[in-house]
Amino acid sequence: MSNTRIAFIGAGNMAASLIGGLRAKGLEAAQIRASDPGEDTRAKVSAEHGIETFADNAQAIDGVDVIVLAVKPQAMKAVCEAIRPSLQPNQLVVSIAAGITCASMTAWLGEQPIVRCMPNTPALLRQGVSGLYATSEVTAEQRQQAEELLSAVGIALWLNEEQQLDAVTAVSGSGPAYFFLLIEAMTAAGVKLGLPKEIAGQLTVQTALGAAHMAVSSDVDAAELRRRVTSPNGTTEAAIKSFQAGGFEALVETALGAAAHRSAEMAEQLGK
Template identity: 85%
Template structure:
């Protein structure tokens, strides 16, 4: 990436996070540019990262090796169609917009090499994970550029098929909200058991953080970690049995299937 020139179309939170990650990795501000319709947002990103910003998307992509589409899915069609005359065939297009297929982008942009990816919101803290899919037109060097781009805010994982992005959306794209929901529920339950709300919240948050660190750093899977902290006839076993008696695993599977189905449905709706 030392000589790669990157243009961001849209300079919102996710784009700003990627820009910050790239700058932290040593990419010079002169190699990054962005466009955004909001003057206030342009000023903010320039002040934070020192990059050049434009109101016009066409000005931003001129001379870029990689063009990152970081706009809302509902705006993608109009943005792509307006950008098409300004793109060169060799420019890599990386989309971080949920629910917009490579086929739709090719219809709007023409025959560009495209990498579609699904990051998640912890990327804002450089703790994200992204699923990536590349079209056949993407070269090995361009795949490496896309991977390094997304690795600036976390982990980047390549997928074998574009359809798998619906599953990525269900597992990790929407996933942070599931953990937030569990944190909400555990905090509320702790309060009902007699703890002050602030205490219940701190206990829950630190437990979630500690469990995640253990799972990431361990050489065994989550099932084994669970077994290791579940003593026979103990308190943890009582809670786990209650979860499972009420169909916890089936409920999670049903919820993620609903998210994946909605992801595929959105792709069909937004791609027209």
């Protein structure tokens, strides 16, 4: 990406994470621009990353190689239609918006190389994971550019079918929130069992971190790691049996199904 010029449309949370990752990877501030209607948002991203910012999206995309659409899904149609007259045919459009299909973007932007992806908030710490899907207009060089963009904040995984992005959204896009919910619930349960809140919180968060590190670095799968914690007729077995009696696995499947369904539903509702 040594010479790639990138414009971010929308300079909110996810854009700022990506910009931070790119700067940490060595991209020059002059290679990156961002546009956003918020004066404070522009001032913040400009102060933090030393990049030029714009109130006008068309001005921001002038002459860049890659345009990252980082606005809310509800704003995508208006943003795409407004930049359409200013697009160059070879400019790669990368969208991170949940539930907005390549077909909708093509209808709003015209024929344009598009990479649709789904990152997640740990991108802020360069610990994110993203699924990526490219339309047939995307060249090998542009695939590389998109991959390097998302790799700057974590792991980037290519998908062969666009529909799989609904599942990626359900698993990893929304996924951090599920772990936060579990952290909240375990901390509250620890308090109910007699621990001070701060200690219950620290025990929970450090356990989550340790377990995630083990799952990442171990050569055995999560089921085996779980088995190694679970002594026969011990405390873990008592807890796991209780989770399973309450339908834990089925509940997770239902919850992720709801997220994937919502992603597809947003495509229907917002894609017209």
